[in-house]
Structures are given as C-alpha cells and as structure tokens.
Amino acid sequence: MEEPLIFEIGRTDTTGVDLDEPAEFAPELGAHARSAPIGLPGLAEPEAMRHYVRLSRNNYAIDSGLYPLGSCTMKHNPRLNEKMARLPGFGDIHPLQPLSTVRGAVELLAELGDWLMELTGTAAIALSPKAGAHGELCGMMAIKAAHTAAGRDPKIVLVPDSAHGTNPATAALLGYRVVAVDARDDGTVDVAAVRAAIAAHAGDVAAIMLTNPNTCGLFERDIVAIAEAIHATDAYFYCDGANFNAIVGKARPGDLGIDAMHINLHKTFSTPHGGGGPGSGPVVLSQRLAPFSPLPFVRKTADGPVLVETEAGLEPGERPFGRMTAFHGQMGMFVRALAYMLSHGADGLKQASEDAVLNANYVRVGLQDLMSLPFGERPCMHEVLFDDTFLKDTGVTTLDFAKAMIDEGYHPMTMYFPLVVHGAMLIEPTESESRAALDLFVATLRDLVMSAKRGETERFTGAPYLAPRRRLDETRAARAPVLTWTPPAPAEVSPQAVE
Amino acid sequence: MEEPLIFEIGRTDTTGVDLDEPAEFAPELGAHARSAPIGLPGLAEPEAMRHYVRLSRNNYAIDSGLYPLGSCTMKHNPRLNEKMARLPGFGDIHPLQPLSTVRGAVELLAELGDWLMELTGTAAIALSPKAGAHGELCGMMAIKAAHTAAGRDPKIVLVPDSAHGTNPATAALLGYRVVAVDARDDGTVDVAAVRAAIAAHAGDVAAIMLTNPNTCGLFERDIVAIAEAIHATDAYFYCDGANFNAIVGKARPGDLGIDAMHINLHKTFSTPHGGGGPGSGPVVLSQRLAPFSPLPFVRKTADGPVLVETEAGLEPGERPFGRMTAFHGQMGMFVRALAYMLSHGADGLKQASEDAVLNANYVRVGLQDLMSLPFGERPCMHEVLFDDTFLKDTGVTTLDFAKAMIDEGYHPMTMYFPLVVHGAMLIEPTESESRAALDLFVATLRDLVMSAKRGETERFTGAPYLAPRRRLDETRAARAPVLTWTPPAPAEVSPQAVE
Amino acid sequence: MRYLPLTDTDRADMLARIGVGSIDELFADIPEAARLKGLVDLPRRKGELEVERHLSRLAAKNVAAGSVPFFVGAGAYRHHVPATVDHLIQRSEFLTSYTPYQPEITQGTLQYLFEFQTQVARLTAMDVANASMYDGSTGTGEAVLMAHRVTRRTKAVLSGGLHPQYRAVVEGLSGMADDTVVALPADPTGTEDILSRIDDDTSCVVVQSPSFYGQLIDLKPIAEKAHAHGALLIAVFTEVVSLGLIEPPGAQGADIVVGEGQSLGNGLTFGGPYVGLFATRQKYVRQMPGRLCGETVDAEGRRGFVLTLSTREQHIRREKATSNICTNSGLCALAFTIHMTLLGEAGLTRLARINHANAVKLKKLLAAVPGVEVLNSAFFNEFAVALPKVADHVVEALADRGILAGVPVSRLEPRNKDLANLLVVASTEINTDEDRAAFAAALREVLA
C-alpha cells in the first residue's frame, strides 16, 4: 500500500491532541500576533499512528537485518540503553536548572569522561560536540587555539586522500589549506610522504588529520613515527576516531601519540543512528591540548565533579577556546553510551573489538577468492575493503552490485568510499553478527558474484526489484529540487463539472 | 526472508542475559535436583531482537491497517494507556504486598468499577474475570448461586443460535442444558419464542443468555419485554456484552433489565488484543445478583475503598459464590481501560459509540447495492452483516472473498459467523477509522465484488498471493498435529561422508 | 476528541449519505424509555496531561516493589526482565494484532506460539503444551475439568500444599458443576499423607511443587499411586524459574502440568495479566482446553503455522467444547518466550542457581533471628517461617520500616488459627546482600 503525505490526508482543523481553550485569553503580544494561517495539517491519533507505522515499514533497520555499512558501524542497539535514557532523572531535567538539582547528571558526565579518557589514554575531554564532524571541528579549534596561544599561525593541514570528507571540510571551515599526503601501495600512509610534506611547508603545518584504523580497514602501522614527525614540527596529530571501535581495549590512541580524537558514540558505543542522527562526538585531548578544551567542562574537585559553564568560573591554566553549542552536549546519548560501556566492561569492550575484527576477516576470507582485495590478502581490521576489479567486463558496477544485494534482503555495503580505490565496497559486519549470519551473507555475496560473472546483468542493472521502490532518479531530484510539498495545481474543470 | 525457529538457530550454551554464577552454592534441594538437560536454545540479544522483529513483520495489525473484524472490535489502542500501565506504582506492585502499601491500586479498582457501573446502570461489579468468556462464567456462576440461595435448581439456559460459542459452552460447563430460541426473519430474537420456551420448560429456566446488540449487528428491540418474561419466571437475564461498544453512553443495559453482563475491556475500552490476549472481562451485576459477586471485591467505606479478599472479611448480606482466579484480576488492563475512559469522558464515550455506528452504516450503504444484506436495508449498529447471496454462481466463497481482501492490504472481516446466515461476512469498522479510510475500503470491496461477478475466479480461489504465506493447509495440521518442534531425523549418511 | 478521526462535517455528510436525519435515527431500535437523553453522570473528556496526572497520583499511593527490599512471592515473583522483552512486545504488529484466525497474515504470532508451546513442553518434560491459559490458577481449574473428561470421574484430591487461591478456584468451578473436591489441610512441611486419599473414584490428584509454602515435593510415588488407581496426577507450580534447577514434573510421572509463567517476561502488575502454562501427554491432546498452534504447509509447500484442533473449542463445538475458554494470554506468552529465548538453557539454569543461593542465604539469616523457625527441608527460592508473633502484624511493622517481607499465610487462610504465625518469604535474583541483611535486622528489631 502506498502511503500519502500528511499534507494529502490531514486537515488543518483536525487534531490528535485534546487541549481546552484557555478560560481567559487577554494577550500581551503587542503587535506581533500572527496574521495568516500556517497551513499545517493535523491527524487524529489513530491516523497518525498508522501513517508513521506504515512509513516505518519501508525502512531497512539493523533490528531486521545485517547492515554491513563500512565505516558506519551498524551494530546492535541495546534497549536497556533506551530505557536508561528515559529515566526521569536523565530525560526530564533542564540544562539550566540549578546545579544543586542535577548532581547526578554532572556525575554522569564525569564518569563517561573517565571511561573515554581511560580507553583512549588521554588527559582531557570535551563532551559537548553534537556529532562526529562537530567533534572534528572542536578538536581542530583546540589545535588552532593552542597555536594561537603559542604565537604561531600555521596554515596547512595534512589530510590523506582516504579521509572522510568531513576532515578537509572541517579544516577549510577554520581557514586552513588542505594538503594531501599520499598513501603507499598497501593502503596506509607513508611516513616519508608525511615528512616530505612537512619539509615542503616548513613551519606552516598546523596538524595532520588521520583516520586510524583507516578507511581501507587497515591500521596505520607507522602511526608512532608519523606522530613523532608531526610533533617535531610543533604540529598536532588529529585522529578521526570513526573507526575506534576496532581497537577499543586493544590499544590506546593516546599511547600512539595522538593529540585529539573525536569518538562517535553511535559507532563505537552503540547509540542508535536514528535514520541519520542525533549523533554525539566527544573529543579526547592530549595533555598539550587539555587547557584549550571548550566550555562547558567538568572539573574534578574534592567535593565531586563540578560543571564549569562560563569563563567567569575558570581557574588558572584553563583556557577554553570558546563554546561549541548551547548547553552541555548530547546527554541522552551519554546515558546510552555509558550504559553500553558499563554493560561490556573492560573485558567485554575488548572482546567486542576482537569479535568485530574477527567477523570482518571471516568475511574477507569467505570472499577474497571471488572478489578483489586492492591491497592483497592481508588481515584487515573491523572492515574489509574490496574494489570492483572482479566486476571487470561484467557490465555490472559497484552501484548495481549494491542494489542487487537489496533484493537478497541485505542493506548494501558502503559504496565508492574510500575514494582511493576504484568502485570501493567497504564491508563492516560488526561484532553483533553471529557466525551463521555471516555464513549466509558470504554465501549470498558469492552467489551474486557468480551471477554477475555468468552475465546475468539484468539482475543487477535493474535492481532492486523487491524493495518498496525501484531505483530512484537522483539527477531529477537535484536538477529542479522539490524540497517541500505544494498542493497540486487545480485541475482544469469544465463549467459543467462544477456543482 | 524466511525466519527459522529458535530451535533451529539457537544453542543451549548461548545466552542473551549476563548473570554471574553465585559465589557460593550449597543447594538445599533435597533429592529434587534436575537430572537431565532441558533442551532450551538461547540467542544472544542481537539475534533475539532480529528474530522477533522479523516475526512481527509477518503480522497484520490495527496500527498498520483497517481491521474490520466484526464482533472483535479492532479499534485504536492508545499508547498513553501503555505508558500508564507501566508506571511502577501500577506495573511493579505485588498482589499480596500489604494492603497499606497499595491504597492507590485499590482506589483504581473502585474508580474503574464506578465508571463501569455508571455506564451500565448496574449495582455491583466483579472485576476479577480474566477475559470475556471468564466473565460469562462468572456471571452464570452468580446466577446459579442466586438460584441455589433461593432453594431453586433450574436446569435450562436459553441461548439463541446467533450467540457466540462461548455462551452455550459456559452454560454447559455449569451443568446447564442449552435450549435454543429462534430468531425472527429480521435477525432479532422473538419475544414470543422466548415466552414459548419458558412455557415449555416451566419453572426450569435458569437464565437467558443474549448478546445485545446481537451478532447480526442489530439491537434487540424487544429486549425489555424479553427481560420481563425472564424475570416473571424467576430466571435471570445474562447479557453478552461483547457488543456493548455500540451503545456506551446511548443506553444502559441495567435500564433495559439485564442482570449480569461481562464487558470485554479490549473490545469496548481499547486494551490491546495482543495477538489473542490477555483479555479482561469484568461483570456488572444487578441489585438481585450483587450479593453473590465473587471474591475479591471492593467495598466502599467512609475511610475509602477496601479490598475484601476472603470470606473471613465478609459483612452481612455479602454472599460471594467463590473465587474466579488467584489475586485480583487483570490490573494491567484496568489501568489501560480507565485511562481510555478518562480520556474520552462521558461526552467522548458517547461520541465514540455514535461514530462506530455511523461508520458501520456508512459502509453498509456503500456496499448494499452490490453485496447482500440478509435482513434488508435497515440501519445496523456498530457492525454490518452480509451473507454470500451476492456470490451465488460466481464460484467464489466467503472464504475466498476474505482471502482476496488480504491481497488488497486489508485484514478480512469476520467470516462464517454468526451461524444464522449463510456465508456470513461481519464487518465492524469501529470509530477509529476516518472517512477517507472507509471510502477506500468500500471502493476496494466494490472492486472485488465486480471482479467476482466478472468471473475472475482465480483472483479469489488462489488468494492470498501477496501475503507472507499462501493459503495454509488446516486439515493437514489437524489430522496429525505437530504442536512442538522436534529435531529433524538425522539424514542417512554413507560411511564415506563421515569425517 | 483525539482518538476520533471524524469531524462534524464528516458526520453530517455521512448521515446524509446514509439517508437519515440524525445520528439518533440509527439508534431507533433502542426502546425510547431507555435511551439516554443527556450524558451519563461521569466526568468529561481529559487531555493526555490530565489523565497522566490523575493516574500518576493514584500510582504514587502505592509502594513499588523495586523501591524497597522486597521478599514477596506466594504465587507471583519479582524477577529482572530484560529491556528487550518489553520493547518487543510493544511492537505494533504484536500488540495490536488479533487472534491469528487468518494465518496467512499472522505468522508472526503463530510462530512465537509454536516456540512457546515447545519451550513449555521441554521445561515441563511433557509431550505437548497449549498456547497459554489466563494464569496458573484458572489453568488448574481447567486441568481438573480435563482430568474429569479423561477419566470420566468427578473427584479431585487437592494437596494441602496447593496455593489456597488455586484451591478456591478449583472448588468454585467444581462446586458449581456438582463435582467432588477433597482438599487436604494446609501442609507447610510437605509431610501430608496424600497417598491414602487416592482411590478408584479419584479422577485426579493435584499437587504443587514447590508448594505454596516453598517445600519441594516428590511427585513420583503420588503419580504411581494415582496411575495404579486410574487417576491422573496434575502437577502445579507457581514459580517457573524453579524448573531450571529441579526435576520437571514430566520426569516424575505427571499427566497434566499447570503452572504460572509470570516469572519470565512478565511484571507483577498487582496480579495480572499473567500467563498460564499447560502441558500434557500426547494421548490426551484432544481433551486439552485452550488454543493450540500446529505446523502445516501452505499452497506452495512452505512451512507455516495455524491454530489447530479447534474442534475442541467453543466457537466450533459450542456446548460440547472442552472448555468455554476463548482468549489466551498471547502477549504475556510472547514476553515469556522472548525472555526464555534470551536466557536459553544456560541462562535459565544460572538464574535458578542464583535464586536458590539467595534463598539459602536468606534462610540462614532469618533462622538466626531469635524465635524464628524455618519449616522447609528442601526448597527453591521461597520457604515458610514460623514467627513468635502474628505474622500479619510483623509484616505491617516491617512495611513501616520500608521492607516488604513476604506474605502472612493468614492473608489467604484467615480462618486457620494454626497458621497465624506463618510467613512465606521469597528471595530472587533482585535481592542484594544488603536487602537481606536489612530484612533480618528489621525482623530482629520487630520481634525483640
């Protein structure tokens, strides 16, 4: 059944909420009262329920199937965490009610921070960033503030081509010039290239932004040497923590020399993706960057943790660069992430990383004879990257292959990212999948590969056939964007048809 | 995707619950320790989540579509009610914790009872019955107790053929002999037939069990005369309240002369059907039957309502016939039903009945020219009954027609019930449907009728085509019942195949 | 009204289409005198916020079990239910679906019922189980009626260890049907002589283990004696978690097993809704009450499930049905099944061990309180203690100290003065050492 838009079924005089008109209404709005209707349709509660339930049934979800989106980490979202976030003591407290009435909330911020700093081996944390990219911005702002404080004004940020798009975008937002550093044939960054770039821009390098494990699913094995080179030129090492989930409990980024790293709580610590957000991107900082951590932050005192909200509350040595957002960050996500960490514990978090890596390698060996590994048959971390060499001469593209997966009941893997290999397919099964689920997934992909090689092209080029929609015309959408609903033009009516 | 059974995917050593072995374990079980494994598979939490989410997606639900099951009343289930039932003060209290610690719960029982007695115009209520049929049993037990108390022992219960099967089954359970009373051509009970039956079994009639509005969707217009005839022979009038939802706020059964009536809270007051339960079937009682109301009951006192649980607590005139169940009834359903009643109020409940009747008649007039009304084109109550005359010579049965509705995105109506018309189709849209939803439903059914008349037989006889399953073989299921899963017999293996 | 999609315009248009002048014309069959002219004498509609306020005020007058040290059992048990369970049972497709009479579009419900039946059969070591009863007590009543059908006899013998309210349910039903019930006196220690009460008129013997008082009972000799006289053994339990640790009734010769399933997946909710478990031998399946889900195939040969053997049921057989039961406890059965699936055998047996270990700890603590005597030699997570004072008063005094200490037997057996000082206490996995220590200390204080 097709489900219309609310604008096509709702009416502005229908409401699904029972409210009584105020007994007295003597407005004090000055001359500001609304002068025209809004045009917002309403639905009675049963209609609204059905509308959104039906919409939901057109969505794929981790709860209903394997979701192997590389670098996006679609893992199980425990409902315990949802329950905890909805405790009135967390869900129903105002960010600006007296601090004496939110002591438990501040304790939670402190406890979450302690876990994240211990897991990353770092000295400070900024909890407030609202998402991963916001965390990147926060980390790079701390770096810029540190340079400014030291009287420096370097202009260059080094970013490898395999980076997420947010990395260069963030650097650019702060006025930095982005310089690419090359990767080696094995998919990792070449420390020599880093040194060369530093030399080429002597004294003008502010930072390097590196994802580790990188977006090819590989651990940057020269990371310590890279950090040393960066530090030697008074620059900072920003690590994109999107893939931190591969190494939690196995290694600590702080021990590897990073100065700042955001943590996507939704990727590593299972807060739900929610169809595209909300995220949460706390940033851990090295000792060198700690003083610049933005407001608000939690200060540990003998009387317990204290929330520092303004510059008036600072103590010597605290030099926050400013504020990333109103209020204190994504509390709802903090509760969920802490519930996840408490549930796993030190042992469970390590096991989860190991299982994530084990599952990815299991998929790798299950497919590597039929699909093509751009960097050879070597172990990967939590995700395995294939390129489209294996589709050569089949008439099937990465996009086609991905869409055909939909008809087999799977969400496609990440496609065409990273940019450094041709027709990339980045598969991250996560630790949430059972061996049986992986076996079925591998068997299905093997079948698809054989089908492509047999020349059953239309199975791919026309896919998906079994989804709520066939392939959608994205070009048309972008050419003359229709971003809001407008009523259809009244049909031409002949005079006779008018009653 | 096909979803296997947990027995096919789970393992007895897998668990989705983290529990630590007790530090000390010195059992005091005597000789009663279990001696053999149980054979219960477990699933990790992500696997369990996916399994049950996938199963759910094979279900039709009121939240996803119109569910026109006559006499079953699939109306909107407000989530406010779910939220209220889960308040710890209701959801997390034990039935036997001290009464001093559950005063609010007892107040709720009293308040719910007051609403139901006021809406029905009755003098007493037994809240504890667990479902509608259990309520029938309760009401009939009260009637039997009243006869016994009066030194009578009548053996006959009058039941019209249009009754729900539970009515004769209940009477039989208590040792009564069921005697049918005929209906008139217009689908309602003939008061003359009642009088004749009473005369034929002079002094031996214990009660009549009548559904009103009846299962043909008609109000028993001679109900007062029937009640008078029954009362004149010292018998009682049991009313099956399954269809009370048609007349809430429009008429009170007590005013019509009934002595006992169960109320299906899930039908009339929107507690969710939950795939077949739990139900809740409080029974209202007339003044004559009030003394016999079973334990426990709520007694109003100057200090507030008191829960009377045992015979030791009785006061003069209270003569409960016994106890229907352990504890106090379906508290979880009581909270939901009261939330529903508070939300509607006297005005909303009346409006809901009117809308239910209006919607049913709107469907009736939308279809009566194409489908066949067994009792003519007269107004119905909350449900409209068609028979299969309109399918004559099409090769399509009521069952086929119902199954074809599935392919159009609808749950079928109630089929082959009541038994008094041929190939019955009983449609109850409920007040939860919008006019637009009814228009679409009527249009769809009209299209199906035309299709049947055009001879497109295979659209019906093979239906459903688009459901998770095609038509299921019920005969096979009943012939050699497979009621539990057993592991498949090991395949014969040749010696070579054994590693 | 937020739940009613029709607007006044709709209503007017629809009445016109129907061809009546007013809504009341559609209600014309109601006798004029009985038609309500205005509104019933009840409050007008309320918004969500007001309803929440009203009900929250009532809820706040109750002491939630989770807010205090809690040791109340006696037929309903507080266990920790994983958050996943409550999330899943609230899925629209489970919550707002009807009885699966149209199997093609209710395979979700049918498949979990099939899983439920298999889990219950395995837990109890019986051949078959039904798709659930209302609860344990009504299930026990149905079991006795079923035994009468099977044996064509009408006398039931009830152990003195049976939950008193279960006994009352059986007595009520049997009394009305003119059947005979022989109920033995209260038996806190499990030492009654039930064997001598079984004779050739006996249809069934009903024995609960763990008993209402917590005592574990050896069912084998009772089954043997019953079978020797052509009678059936109906084994009852109220704490299904016990089956993770103790010998199942099916392995002891029971013919029908009835239990309360609330402990798994379902909260306390003041006594309902709960879920009755009902299992029996293959040979009696056609005498079973309640819904049954069975395996079959569809027109394309794919496995599927349907409600089956409905010729036993009231909607087909009417007055000849095996029971008048119609509803089962579907959603509670789903909660049970999901919780059971999360636990698996490994989790259930561990949960049972924790429960037992906690009860043993509590027993030691309470037994050390002067004047307190523990009555049971073998128990699971619950036992009876004799106090030197009237138990009812002690429980109230402990409640005033913020401890919910158990059930005074006099609450259910007020007329038996011998039981006035007895208290039944339970300790599940929810209790901490601190909870138990607080209980023992407060009891010491109250008894001093």
Place this chain on the structure above:
Amino acid sequence: MRYLPLTDTDRADMLARIGVGSIDELFADIPEAARLKGLVDLPRRKGELEVERHLSRLAAKNVAAGSVPFFVGAGAYRHHVPATVDHLIQRSEFLTSYTPYQPEITQGTLQYLFEFQTQVARLTAMDVANASMYDGSTGTGEAVLMAHRVTRRTKAVLSGGLHPQYRAVVEGLSGMADDTVVALPADPTGTEDILSRIDDDTSCVVVQSPSFYGQLIDLKPIAEKAHAHGALLIAVFTEVVSLGLIEPPGAQGADIVVGEGQSLGNGLTFGGPYVGLFATRQKYVRQMPGRLCGETVDAEGRRGFVLTLSTREQHIRREKATSNICTNSGLCALAFTIHMTLLGEAGLTRLARINHANAVKLKKLLAAVPGVEVLNSAFFNEFAVALPKVADHVVEALADRGILAGVPVSRLEPRNKDLANLLVVASTEINTDEDRAAFAAALREVLA
C-alpha cells in the same frame, strides 16, 4: 556477553578458517609497544540489573522537572509530549536505521524528512527548510557562515536579545575563521538600537524573537535596513511553539530562519539531543548547510524521495563543502514531525494560546510580589523579571523550597553585574494554577 553472538567455539573455528593462530595476529599492525597486554583499568562487565542500579542511583540524584512546579526555559522548554511520539520513534525501523543513502529501502525516513521540511517551511513562512541541524545554537553558527557565503562579506551583527550561548557559538566559530562579530550588549527590554549598526560591510544581522529575555521583536524594520545595505536578516527563535501565535519571521522579511525545535516532540534531557530548524529563501538553497530531502520518481515512475543537492556536502565536495556537517538530528526531527502532525494547525495554535495565557497569569502573579518588576511589554510564554536581590540566590532558595523557578541571567552572563538580579521565567501548558500560586507565594517568602 549478552550482546556478542560468537561463542568461544565459533571464535576458534573462525580463526582457523582465517588461517591465523590467535586473535592477536589480526592486530599485528599495532606497534608492539602500544598493544595493551591486559585489560584497561576499568570495571568488568555488568548484567542489566546492575547497570540499571548504577544509573538509577545517578538519576535519583537529580530533581526531575515533572516532580516539582517548574518554570525554567531560556532555550529549552518543558512541554507535554503525547505518548504516541515516543512509541513511534522507538520503532526499530526508525531507531536503528542509518542515514537514508540507499533510498529504495529507506523511504520511511525520507518521507518523514520531506514532511518535516515542509512543516518547518510553513511554520516559519519560508520557501525551504533542511532536514534539521544539531540544534538551534549550532544552526545559528551555520546560518552566519551561510550569510557570509551569500553576501561574500564577513561581519555579523548580533542582537543583545540573542541567547548568550548562541552568541558564544557564533563568536567561537567566527573568531576561529577570522570573521568579525559585533555583539550588542544585553537587551532585556528589546529597545536596543540595532539599525544603526548595519552598514555596507554587514553580512547579516542576527535577531532572536521571542528574545532570550522573552521580548517579542519587530523584525520588519531590521529586515528593511539590512536589505537596503545588502545584508541578510537571520531570525532566531528558541521556542517553536510561539510560531502558533506570533507573526512568522518569513512574513517579516527574514532571509534565514534558525530555531530550536526541542519544544515539539523532544524532552529536556539536560540539553540534548535537540533538533535545529533551518529555513531560507529558495534563491539561497544551494548555499544551505545540512541534508536536504527532495522528491523524485523511481524507475517505474512512482513518487519517491532521496537526499539531494549533496554536491553542497562534505562527502562529495570535501574542503569546498558549504559545511562540515554530516549528521542531522533525524530521530529528533521525527519526534518533532509526529508531534506537529498530531497537533495540526488547530492544536498548535491552541497550545500556543494556552502557553501565552499561562505566562500572562504568571506575570500578573509575580508582578504583584513586592519588589518584583516584569521587564517585557510583549512576550509569548517567557519573560524577564528584575528582583530586589541577586537572582541566583533567589533561585537556590526557591529550589530548596521545591520550586524550579527560572534561569538567573547571571548563570549565562556572569560578568555583567547589571544583570545580576534578572531572572527569566517561563510558563507552559504543563503548569497548573497551583504551580503558579506556589511559585508566587514562595517568591514572596524568599524576598521578604
């Protein structure tokens, strides 16, 4: 571990299949020295019950807004959210779905985003809206950057009525990018002379109405002056319910409208996650930040929705993107849209009238307290009062009396001593007459 389906047997088998001897071989690229040998210094895993205990203990140390008379606003508002909203956003298919990059199997998300965009555009009377920002404050920062791109200028003028933390966000971002920010002094009464600060270098003027202090501001003259100088007007609001009653920014000439959408569908949750609303004129759409959902057709010509104009975004344009933003606030946007759909225009406008009426009632009560002065001439559901004492202390004293009374301006503007006695208070539909009377009485007491 309950979340990990692999067993030790699986792990061993899988390692063998992979062809490595141990899991650590797969981590061999990590420099030996940095590899953790044992476990990090953190607690071991906990069962659900223990996690619940731990977190419930923390939660219990906070005073939930719903448990007391509550008048705190200043950028986040407590409204009643229908139970349906929270139920629906927890549907697995919404909660556990990713960004809809594969539109064929995420039409559910895409369609509600399209509904959301349309609702926001209509509420604000603008042409287009995006699929949401993190929140109002970061949205305001993005709006300023967008204005710079449109005007190719770099000076933003901020009204003194802008939420101080929004101002801080803009200042932080602009400061880092070497742009200019002219922030006017705090303006509780809405009487600042902002027109004179607009010149030909001005990229944008940022004005909040209702202001942080609750004052309604006439945006028309500001828009006219801004446009005359080639600058944009960015209109900000933190209370979206106000748009049910007051003239929308789009009707007053705003070029970009940014707002906090938390009030509809979303709880307080200590400040996040919230949902930023972002709307603009059609002509600026390609300079907008954030995700956009657009209508299109599929291969069979059926209407469908996709994320579109992604050439503005970082994953395509990288350092040339309009923003580094990647995530939106999808689930919060869904909550907003469902709540808005339940309200409809009839409900929203009534809700707005109730809010305003309640604030007017509160204003009268507080103004009658000796020494208290209400500063605003025109307001929606929030206003500023000058107290005869330091507001911070008064609020603490009221909190001790169980009343959460509003936000002392000094909490956000601690260095401006002129503001030390100012308090911002809000009254929404959740407040009863009793709540307000209790507030006024307690205030009278504290000030006496």
